[in-house]
Amino acid sequence: MLVGRVWRQTPEPGPAVVIVRGGELFDVTAHAPTVSDLLDRPDVVEFARHVQGEPLGRVEPVVEAALKSANGGPAGEGAVRLLAPCDLQVVKASGVTFTISLLERMIEERAGGNPERAHEIRNGLRDVVGVDLVAIKPGSPEAERLKQELIRRNEWSQYLEVGIGPDAEIFSKAPVLSSVGFGCPVGLHPDSQWNNPEPEIVLAVASTGRAVGATLGNDVNLRDIEGRSALLLGRAKDNNGSCAIGPFIRLFDETFTMDTVRSAEVRLNIKGDDGFELNASSHMSQISRDPEDLVSQACGAHHQYPDGFMLFLGTMFSPSQDRNGPGQGFTHHLGDIVTIFTPSLGALINEVQLSTAIEPWTFGIRSLLYNLARRGKLKTA
Known part of the structure; x- marks a missing residue:
């Protein structure tokens, strides 16, 4: 069961919550105006299986249009465009959860x-x-x-x-609604000369602290800036387009569980305009802290998230393959195509650009609330 978000141009422009069933997209915004609302339902899987949403057609053309954009083509402005599959959730990240990292x-x-x-x-x-x-x-x-x-x-x-040590590193990766989705460019701060993608599995956690699904993420990392001082973590991690999540959240059910996450292999491919190519893989079985432990360290009696949160589980990928010269290791070039893949969650594909050159982030929480209200999608309990 896949849950996500798209931008609809008609009948009035705005974001929509969607379910994927049988390869078809269904707009369920009338029943769940935000993904946060949907994931907080105690019957979320049954709801996703049976809710009567508005049909939006096959999912393949939407994904194909986003893929053209991810490979350097023009940004898609079709009737339906993929967004990151989270909205009001805070985006948190776990650091240093693998020995290599x-x-x-x-x-x-x-x-x-x-x-x-x-x-x-x-x-x-x-x-x-x-x-x-x-x-x-x-x-x-x-x-x-x-x-x-x-x-x-x-x-x-x-x-x-x-x-x-006993305490995991849990930090805030990105503001609410700032994450980019499949096909959108990711951004590097122009001050950085040493950086890399961080392919990760991302848990979707309800306000109750229960992990209800998972997706893929790219925790874009600026190694030189964080290396100067760990106190520059915010500058190294949180920039325009520095957090990619998608393509969809897969709900936990009888065929997809936390054990699937624990045993997953996450693959990474980077292709550059210069002919450079890098392939690597991460095995979640090598994580040093269990995903459920990371969730409990992020939330509980000590900290609540009323709208839920997304939690990056960390990566073992820290590339050392030389690109610019002997001994210098890997760093991105503009135009790199980054593909993060695991069979149970699909692929997240994004092109690398500067955070100052990609589309500015302007659609925040106020914009979402005004848009939903104008479209008559907000409901009182």
């Missing part, structure tokens, strides 16, 4: 954002840590012993704290 964050920290130092630091880092971090369970007595030993040797890192 932990090591790469430590490299960024020690390189001070300079990619030319990364190769040398990477080669020596495992000797400094001295153990296989994959075998260390975060928050365990073994992790605490390692922490105390590294502190004694003056080798402790803030990234080790969230990588093997």
Whole structure:
């Protein structure tokens, strides 16, 4: 069962909540004006299976139009255009949930954002840590012993704290309604010269704290800016177009469960205009913190999300394949086509551009409320 959002040009322009059934799109905005409303229903799967929505035709032409845009073609302005499948949910992200990403964050920290130092630091880092971090369970007595030993040797890192300590790194990735969807360009801050995509599975969590579905995400990352200082995380992570989510949220049911997420392989392909191509994969079985644990660390008695939230689960992808020169590792070039794929969730495809060059974000919460009210879609309880 797939849930998403589209922009409809007729009968009046505005966003619509859609269900995909049998390859057909159905507008269910009259029953659930926002995806947040829909996901909060206790019977969300049965609702999605049986609600009588307005037919919008086959889903393939909508996806194909978005795909042309993702591959550098003109932005689609057809009658129905794909949007990110979330709306009022806060977009949160988990950091340093895989060992390889932990090591790469430590490299960024020690390189001070300079990619030319990364190769040398990477080669020596495992000797400094001295153990296989994959075998260390975060928050365990073994992790605490390692922490105390590294502190004694003056080798402790803030990234080790969230990588093997009891508390996960949970941060706010993007403002409400700022995420871009399948086919839209993603944005890099023009100050960044060392950056990469972060392919991740993203959980859709209801206001009750229950994960009700999952989708794909690209947590666009600026390695040089965060490497200069972890306090620049907001500048490194939150820019125009720096958060892509989609194409649809797949609801958990008898055929798709959290165990599907736990065992998923997430693949990444990057193709550049310069002939460069990179292929990689992440295995969710190697995550150091269980997805349900990450959800509970994000919300509970200590923090509520009345409209639900989207939670990026983290990535093990930190590319070291040289692109611009020996030892410099990977960085994006403008025009790169990024494809994130796993069989159970499909593919999320976006073109890389500058955050200053893509379409500005102007449709926020007020715009959504005014638009729904004008179209007669808001209902009182």
